[in-house]
Amino acid sequence: MQNSTTRCILGMVGTDVHSKGLKIIAQVLRDEGFEVIYAGDHHTVDSIVSAAIQEDADLIGLSFSSTAYVDYTLEIVKALHERNADDIAVMIGGQIHPDDHKILYDGGVGGVFGPGFKMPDLFAFVRECGARRRAVNA
Amino acid sequence: MNARTEVSEAQASEPRGEVVSLRPTEAPQPAKSHMGHIENLELKIKRTETNSGLETQAFYGPGDVKIDYERDLGDPGTYPYTRGGYPQMYRSRMWTLRNIVGYGAPEDTRDGWEKTLAAGGTGLDTVVDSLTQHATDPDHPAFYKEVGLEGVSLPTVRDVQILTKGIDPTKVDIAWHWAILSYPMAAAAAIRDGYDLAKLQGSNMPDYLKLNISGYSDLMPPEMGHKVLIDLLETTCLTSPKWASGFPQGYDYREAGATAHTELGVFFAIVIKTLEDLTARGKVTVDDIAPRLAWVSSSDIDFFEEIAKFRAMRRMWARIMKERFGAKDPRSMRLRVACHTSGRSLVYKQPLNNLARVAIESVAALLGGVQSLEACTYDEPVSVPTQEARELATRTQQIIAEEVGAARVADPLGGSWYIEALTDKVEAEAYKIMDQIEEQGGILKAITSGWVEGLVDKYNFELHKQLENKERIIIGLNDFVPDDDPPTRRFSFDRTNVEKHVRRFAELKQQRDNAVLNERIRTLYTTAKSGQNATWAMIDALLADGSIGEVWGTVRMAHGHSYDLFRAIETPFDLKGL
Numbered sequence: 001m002q003n004s005t006t007r008c009i010l011g012m013v014g015t016d017v018h019s020k021g022l023k024i025i026a027q028v029l030r031d032e033g034f035e036v037i038y039a040g041d042h043h044t045v046d047s048i049v050s051a052a053i054q055e056d057a058d059l060i061g062l063s064f065s066s067t068a069y070v071d072y073t074l075e076i077v078k079a080l081h082e083r084n085a086d087d088i089a090v091m092i093g094g095q096i097h098p099d100d101h102k103i104l105y106d107g108g109v110g111g112v113f114g115p116g117f118k119m120p121d122l123f124a125f126v127r128e129c130g131a132r133r134r135a136v137n138a
Numbered sequence: 139m140n141a142r143t144e145v146s147e148a149q150a151s152e153p154r155g156e157v158v159s160l161r162p163t164e165a166p167q168p169a170k171s172h173m174g175h176i177e178n179l180e181l182k183i184k185r186t187e188t189n190s191g192l193e194t195q196a197f198y199g200p201g202d203v204k205i206d207y208e209r210d211l212g213d214p215g216t217y218p219y220t221r222g223g224y225p226q227m228y229r230s231r232m233w234t235l236r237n238i239v240g241y242g243a244p245e246d247t248r249d250g251w252e253k254t255l256a257a258g259g260t261g262l263d264t265v266v267d268s269l270t271q272h273a274t275d276p277d278h279p280a281f282y283k284e285v286g287l288e289g290v291s292l293p294t295v296r297d298v299q300i301l302t303k304g305i306d307p308t309k310v311d312i313a314w315h316w317a318i319l320s321y322p323m324a325a326a327a328a329i330r331d332g333y334d335l336a337k338l339q340g341s342n343m344p345d346y347l348k349l350n351i352s353g354y355s356d357l358m359p360p361e362m363g364h365k366v367l368i369d370l371l372e373t374t375c376l377t378s379p380k381w382a383s384g385f386p387q388g389y390d391y392r393e394a395g396a397t398a399h400t401e402l403g404v405f406f407a408i409v410i411k412t413l414e415d416l417t418a419r420g421k422v423t424v425d426d427i428a429p430r431l432a433w434v435s436s437s438d439i440d441f442f443e444e445i446a447k448f449r450a451m452r453r454m455w456a457r458i459m460k461e462r463f464g465a466k467d468p469r470s471m472r473l474r475v476a477c478h479t480s481g482r483s484l485v486y487k488q489p490l491n492n493l494a495r496v497a498i499e500s501v502a503a504l505l506g507g508v509q510s511l512e513a514c515t516y517d518e519p520v521s522v523p524t525q526e527a528r529e530l531a532t533r534t535q536q537i538i539a540e541e542v543g544a545a546r547v548a549d550p551l552g553g554s555w556y557i558e559a560l561t562d563k564v565e566a567e568a569y570k571i572m573d574q575i576e577e578q579g580g581i582l583k584a585i586t587s588g589w590v591e592g593l594v595d596k597y598n599f600e601l602h603k604q605l606e607n608k609e610r611i612i613i614g615l616n617d618f619v620p621d622d623d624p625p626t627r628r629f630s631f632d633r634t635n636v637e638k639h640v641r642r643f644a645e646l647k648q649q650r651d652n653a654v655l656n657e658r659i660r661t662l663y664t665t666a667k668s669g670q671n672a673t674w675a676m677i678d679a680l681l682a683d684g685s686i687g688e689v690w691g692t693v694r695m696a697h698g699h700s701y702d703l704f705r706a707i708e709t710p711f712d713l714k715g716l
Contacts, residue, residue, distance in 0.1 A: 014284055015268035017353030020395050023595055024602045042355040044280040044704060066268065067521065067628075068283040095486070095519065098625040115486035115519070116619055119606070 006130025008059040011039035011048045013072045018065035021094060025061065025122075032123055034130075045072060049079045052088055059110075059129040064094040070103055077108040087136050089129040093117070184611055189440030190397030191600075192563055198555035205558055210453070214507075214548040215472075218456035220449045220561070222507040223472045227548035234510035235535045236313055237528050238478075240265035240289040242631055243639035244301035247290040250525075257529045258536060263512065264301070265289040265315035272357055272703060273318045273690035276640050280706055286636045288522060289315075293643055293685045298327040307331075311339035311382075313476075313510075317346060318358070319686050321374050321381065322673060326680040338378040341476070343434055344370055345387035347408050347581070351591045352390035355703070360585045362697040366672075368416045373673035375427050384476055385412075387434040393482045395594035395601070398447040399564050401435065403571025404590055406454060407581040413463060424463040428470035435475055437503040439483040439495060445551055446560035448475060448506030454565060477508040481518045485614040487623050492516035497534050504544045505551055511535060521628040643685070650683035658682045659692050659711045666696035667716070 010026050012019060019041045026038045039051050052060045060080075062073060073092055080088055089110040096104075096114030104112055111125045187193050195202070205211060212218055215225030224230060237259045239250040251262055267289035269281055275293050276285040285291050292298055302312065307328050314320045320342035328338050346363035367385075374381050386405035388396075396404070409431075417424055433451060437444045455473040459465040479499040484492040493516045500513050513534050515527035523531070538544045551557040578584040585591075604610035611617045658679040666672040672693065679689045691701040691709055701709045 014281055015272050015274065017268070017355075019353045020594065020598050024598055027599055028602070040355070041353065042704065044706065046280075066284060067287050071283045097520065097628060099628075116615075 004130075004134075005034055006058045006126050007035040007037070007056065008061055008126060008129070009037040009039050009048075009052050009055050009057040010061040010063070011043050011051070012041035012063050013043045013045060013048055013076070014066060014068060015042070016064060016066040017041065018094070019063070022061075022063035025063070025093065028119070029123075029126065032126075034126055045075045045079055049076055049083065049085070052080075053083060053085050057088055058133040059089045059091060059126060062090070062092045062094075064092060064096065067095075069094070069096065070100055070107075073104060073109055074107040081108075087133050089133070091125065091129075184609065188398075188443040188560075189438060190399060190443060190564075190567075192399070192443070192560070192567065194556075194560070198559050200555060203555050203558045203562070211552065211558075217460070217468065217471055218453045219472050220453040220456075221549035221552045223452065223474060223509070225548075227507060228504075228545035229548075232539065232545060233504065233508060234261045235259060235532065235539075236261040236263040236510055236512045237532055238263050238265050238315060238512055238523075239528070240267070240315070241522055241629075242286040242290065242633070243635035244290060244292065244297045245635045245639075246286070246631060248301050248303070253525060254528060254532075257525075258532045261313060261510070262305070262310060263313040263315070266320075267291045269293075270686060271316065271318070272354070273686045274703065275685050275687035276643055278687070278702075278704070278706065280704060282640070285640060286633075291636065291639060292316075292323065293687065294646060294683060295323060295326040295330060295680050296646065296683070297639070298323050299330060302327060302331075306333065307340055308333050308337035309339070311341060313384075314340065314342040317343050317349060317387075318690055319676065319680070320344065321370060321378075321383075322676045322680055322689075323686070325378065326677050329677075329681065335377050337380060339380050341382040341384050341432065343384040343387045344374075345385045345408070345434075347412075347585060348387050348391055348405075350585050351404070351594070352394045356699070357703050359697070359699060360582050362694070362699065364412070364415070364582060365669075365697075366693065368412060368419070369671040369673050371412070371416055371427060372419065372422050372671060375422050375430055379430065381430065382432050382474075383430060384434040385409075385431050389434050389436045389478055391594070392436045392438065393480065394591075395482075395598040397597060398438070398440075398443050399567035400571055400593055400597075402447065402451055402454065402564065402568035403575065404581070404593075405433070406458065406568065407572050407575045407584075409455075410458065410462065411581050417463070424459060424465045425467040425470050428459055428463070428465060429467060429472075432474040432476050432509070435477055435508075436480045437477050437499040437506070437508075438480040439499060441498055441502045442557065442560055443564065444499070444502040445506045446557060446564045448503070448508065449549075449552075449557070449561045450565035450568065451475065452507070453561075454568065475506075475508040476510045477503040477506075478512040479503065479514045481514050484514060484516070484519050485612060486519040487614040488618075488620050489516050489520060489626050491614055492518065493530065493534065496531065497538070500534060500538055501542065501544055504538060505549075507549060517626055517629070520626045524627065524629045646683055647685070655679065655682040655684050655688075656711050659684065659688065660713060660716060662689065662692050663696050663713055663716055666693050672696070 010022055026036050030036045037055050077090055091111035093113040096112055101112050113122055211220045214222035214227055237254050239254050240247055247264055267286050269284055270292050276291050324340055325335055346358045346367045349358040350360055386408050388401040388405045392401050452473050456471040459471045465471055479496050496513050503511050513531040515523035515531045517527045575581055575584045578589055605616045662675040662679050665675040676689050695701050
């Protein structure tokens with residue numbers, strides 16, 4: 001069934017326990033009308049990618065407080081590519097340092113929502129991800 | 139496995155043209171003019187509630203407080219210890235000035251310790267990396283990247299020995315910011331180095347139940363956590379009477395979003411349940427255990443509320459120990475508090491503002507009468523502390539000690555009508571939380587059902603809405619957010635030692651006597667499974683060079699859970715027939 005709203009899966013990878021920000025984002029996105037699957041924390045790269053594919057998500061949203069986010073995120077992008085799931089966009093948030101934006105965007109991350117991001121920008125991005133994926137898969 | 143190679147391959151792959159990219163391409167905005175608002179520029183008060191949402195009055199007077207000095211306050215060092223644990227407070231003993239140092243391999247953190255002491259720290263303190271916090275080994279297939287990132291990697295007793303080489307743990311107390319297996323590891327290292335456990339000093343943070351309400355997922359199922367903790371406290375108390383167990387540990391739950399009174403309510407419920415079940419066993423009395431505990435708390439940004447919280451905490455503790463548990467020893471009733479200032483109150487943008495925040499939070503803790511203090515570094519939101527930031531955090535405490543006069547008079551705000559009224563109010567709200575927990579069927583049920591963790595979700599969402607519609611202002615977060623803040627310098631360190639450390643770990647697993655270890659693991663499994671106190675069996679397994687992942691995995695299995703929290707590995711040991 002085709003919904004006209006973005007379906008996004010939110011989760012955390014690794015041993016990072018700082019999940020409160022992501023829980024708020026889950027609620028905020030739901031209130032904005034998006035479909036949110038809250039996959040929770042303590043995922044591996046493999047398990048979050050599998051979940052995203054299984055859930056037919058338009059978008060994976062990852063939150064990081066730990067400093068391994070560049071490695072993890074680019075591994076996730078790579079895993080999506082290897083599993084022919086390039087149409088699933090990736091966005092990340094949390095303690096993302098501006099010095100890392102370039103390597104993230106170059107590595108295929110679609111949206112970086114580090115400290116100071118604006119909610120309307122997030123909503124616009126999430127909306128666009130759903131629209132693009134539906135257009136691609138139509 | 140080389141994570142770096144995989145990363146460069148990803149970078150070299152095709153750009154993902156179909157998906158949306160938010161790479162910024164905007165032109166810079168012209169500066170705004172404020173001349174239009176010039177008649178309306180004054181700051182207006184936004185909030186009259188405390189940080190935790192308690193309403194306050196415009197002023198307080200004698201009519202607002204009904205205090206019986208002897209019954210409700212007492213002098214400092216006198217029951218119910220509201221005004222402080224000691225008669226002379228900091229005149230007789232200054233608070234311990236600690237800085238957390240923890241990163242990389244044991245050698246790296248040892249180097250950090252040396253530098254910190256050279257810069258004026260007066261206590262040794264470390265935090266373990268998140269893998270070690272999760273009792274997960276550095277060779278776990280999924281998490282190599284995180285070894286040594288946010289703390290020191292300590293998977294075996296030999297690593298503790300490297301970190302503490304030459305330090306006599308019967309003379310120097312090290313604060314271990316670490317829950318699972320921290321005492322067993324310290325004890326095993328002391329045994330190996332030939333020290334008498336009866337004289338062992340140090341502290342840890344073994345509050346296992348709090349792991350369930352601060353984001354640690356299934357790492358510590360509540361029933362298991364409760365049992366293992368009671369075993370641990372019993373063993374620690376009987377074996378190492380000078381060891382201080384940092385229990386309860388309210389810090390992480392506060393940082394996850396709990397209010398001041400919720401911290402008190404939830405953790406008093408945990409303390410009561412733990413001590414009831416511990417003393418019921420008959421080996422340890424309340425007067426054996428209570429003097430050996432210390433409450434680990436935060437100091438958040440609401441200056442007055444935090445002071446009130448510390449005072450209410452001590453009063454509640456004294457009364458509960460005396461009235462509920464029949465404590466006779468004054469040291470059971472006199473609570474010691476270890477404080478780390480709040481990390482979550484700090485702001486990422488314009489981080490130098492955090493120097494002011496941390497200074498105020500530190501003064502609040504001292505006016506609140508804490509026994510040890512770790513001040514956050516200003517770069518806490520950005521990265522693991524840089525050496526420069528750690529030095530400034532030390533200087534903040536030293537300025538407070540030497541210049542501000544915060545140490546010379548005990549409980550200086552005692553008798554303030556506001557502070558006494560607020561102390562009463564925080565205490566009353568805490569008791570309401572305890573009543574709500576009782577209505578749920580007790581603390582284990584309230585944790586297992588998710589109710590306790592749900593409280594912080596609720597509070598966080600309210601805070602989020604308040605920030606979004608500017609009912610509540612946090613400078614640099616939702617007002618005066620700098621557009622052109624230069625990125626803060628991050629802590630970094632050479633990973634060479636970490637790589638050697640991980641190789642050394644792999645070699646140890648080959649070179650140790652695996653037959654002996656297997657026997658110890660089998661003993662640990664049967665002991666834990668039978669419901670006996672398995673703490674010594676854990677120490678014995680560690681002494682046979684068992685790793686934390688192996689030891690804790692075995693304990694988990696004995697309690698009916700998966701060996702590995704992430705279900706990626708199975709036990710390598712032979713447990714046939716058990």
